[in-house]
Amino acid sequence: FVGRQRLGTQASRRLWHAGLRVVRAGEATGPPGILLQSDDGTTLTLRLDSHGDARAAVSAIMEARDNLASAAREAAVSEGLREVSVSATGESIVSAAQHAALPYLRGDVDIPSVAELNDLVDELDSATASLELPPAAWAFVTAGGRRVRARARSTLVREGEPVGDLVQVLRGRARVESSSGQAVSALEPGSVIGELNLLTGGGTAAMMTVVVEDEEDAEVLGTTFAAIHQRLRSVRNPRVWSVRFGFSLARNLRRAIAARERAALRAAQLSPMRPLxxxxxxxxxxxxxxxxxxxxxxxxFQRWxxxxxxxxxxxxxxxxxxxSSGNKIPAVIxxxxxxxQLEHVKRALDLTGLSSALRSRFVTVFVAESGMTDRPSAEEHVARTRKRRAMFSVDAHPQDNGVWRAAPGGRxxxxxxxxVTLTxxxxxxxxxxxxxxxxxxxxxxHPxxxxxxxxxIQGSVVVMVNAGxxxxxxxxxxxxxxxxVAAEWLSYGDNVRRARxxxxxxxxxxxxxxxxxxxxxxxxxxxExxxxxxFQEMVESEARKLAEALRPYIEGGEGEEDEEDEEDE
Structure with a gap:
């Protein structure tokens, strides 16, 4: 229902199939309101005049559901809507990423060049962790001048309660502090705070602390719209709420930016940029x-x-x-x-036992690899070359006396x-x-x-130096x-069949x-x-020769693989 009007099964079904759902619809002394939310996080708030037809308004929205904002404006004109308020995850961010993210997300600008993409990453990386969003972005429905909490699964933040993604000050005054205790910004009633560090693919998140100045006259609202809860802890004098932000804040904005980035890189025929x-x-x-x-x-990085x-x-x-050798640093300094001691490491996504959704947000294991030989004085041989793999674990939620603290400086x-040592x-x-x-x-x-x-292709079919x-x-x-040396390897006997x-x-x-x-x-x-x-004739000829030479080795072990499968069963 929207007010006293029933949407009906057909209109509700159309909303559902379009990825829209009614988050809250209510009636009060003023015009009734309806809040729609799409799967990508976009929200649409409608308020109807007494003569407005809710089902007709939904139909108008559905006809242009690819652009909720324009659909809302069209519906306001054609269906007697008294007031329309539109908010979207990306369109609401007005302080940190306005100049970079908004034109990028809305498509107001053409596909940027690689240089512009670099500028975008720099700007978002250096963006402040405190975002002040307009109250409309919090998806409130105003009915008769009375404000009601309309966000799905919203919770009033108290000591020990879970909180996620965003926090809004409803009443009273508060301030935000960084992990070092430095004041970031003051929070007036209606402001929203969150963290954007993960937007550009980082594996760490900053720690912000919300300090409520007057505990008796303050009300703080935390949203858990991503269903990812973080534990809230407090200490006395003054009342301090330490909140780990950003686990999935701007998830949809991140997806939109990543999609546009992929399109731009494909157009420029470049690989995606990834942090080191x-x-x-x-x-x-x-x-x-x-x-x-x-x-x-x-x-x-060494110079920096x-x-x-x-x-x-x-x-x-x-x-x-x-x-990677720790012995290089002298015992007495x-x-x-x-x-x-400095070395390059790589993310070890596949080495974590986590789901893909969690791995995409936090990387907790990093790997450094180096080659080694069984007999350093002997001639290098592929059958004697092992690989040393050092794995370093980090804590995505570092704590200090029970309070989450993140090391400064992106570390x-x-x-x-x-x-581990690979054979x-x-x-x-x-x-x-x-x-x-x-x-x-x-x-x-493509192309x-x-x-x-x-x-x-040339490096694969025409091997010059390294063992191919x-x-x-x-x-x-x-x-x-x-x-x-190859005969010597066969004498090892450990998992020879499995390795083959x-x-x-x-x-x-x-x-x-x-x-x-x-x-x-x-x-x-x-x-051409x-x-x-x-060149094409050469690589085709070499590829045919290589395929013919490899075929006996590939087909010769079918029996061994069958035995291995039986052994695993």
Missing amino acids: YYRVTLNRATSYIYRAHPSLNLGN LTDSLAAQDPGTTVVLHAG PPTETHV LACTSRGE PAEAAAELIEGRVAALRAELRF PRVNALHQL PLHIAEVFLTDEPTDP ARIRRALADFADAVARAVAVSRAAVAH RQKYGK
Whole structure:
């Protein structure tokens, strides 16, 4: 019902199939109101005159549901709507991301260039964590001058109650402080606060503290519209509510920005920008994982880190140590020196036992890899090359005396370290799997990036220096190898059959990816045979030779794989 008017089954069903749902509809002394919310988080508030037809208004909205704002305005004109209030997750953000996110989200500007995308990431990364949103963004329905809480699953925040995403001050005064205790902004009644740090793909979140100045004359509302609850804790004098924000704030805005970013990058034939991660250890103390902008490669990050440490203590000499070995930092450090161990690490999404939805928001494990040989003095050989994988865990919710605290500067402290060593066969299988992943990622571009695709194809079918898939097959998949080192590997006896099955699967995927890449290249250069004809003929010939050479190794282990499956069962 909207007021005394019944929407009816048909209108309700149309709303449901369109992804709209009635969040709240009520009647009071003034005009009745209806609040619609779509799956993407957009909300629409309508207030009807006494002669307004609710079902006709819904029909008008449905006809232009791709743009709720224009639909609402059209409905207001044609169906006697007295007042229309429209709010959307992205359109409501007016302080931190207005100049960058709003035109980007609304589509008011053309697909930006890569430089503009970099500027967007910089602006959102440096945006303040305090967002002041207009009251309409909180999706209140006003009826007869009386304000009612109309947001689904809204809760009044009290000590110990769950809270998520956003907090609004309804009554009284409050302020927001950063994790260091610095005041960020004052909160007047009606203002909303939240955190935008995760918008650009970061793995950490800032900690903000809401300080209510007058506990007796204050009312704070927390929304849990994403159904992700965070625990609220408090201390006395003054009343402090520490809230972990941002777990899924602006989820829909993030999706919209990511979608437009992907479109822009596809148009520019570039790969998506992703943050870089570095592990930093100071003087054998706590290690930290830093999240850096994609432009900060290892050399740039070293310079930035050195300058930052030198500025903190001008009389200290900064000594950098590259790599993962902790023995590089001396046990006794002179007081005039600061020793820094620095290495590049990667996110280990697949190593967490979490759901994909949670992994997309928080990364808790990072990996650093390095090669090693069984006999360092011997000649390097693929059958003797192992891989050392160090795994560093961080806590996405660091606490200090029971209160969540995040380390400043885009970093999180490492809480534990683990290390595994891959066998030569496992390292070889990962090498092939990495090549398959690179080929598949390149094949996703439409239209294809001819130069980048040709480089990958050439590196896959014409091996110059490193051991290629065929050499790996000859070493690990030959029953009676003539190579003494390969014969030595067979004597290991540990999971030989399982390792061979993994290599065969990787080789089969590799052969399929190469065939697809060559076919895509053939179609892409069909109109430029004079320019690319000789290269295309060469890679097609090499690809055929490679496929013929790999076929016996791929097909020769079918019996072993069947035995492995039976063993697993």
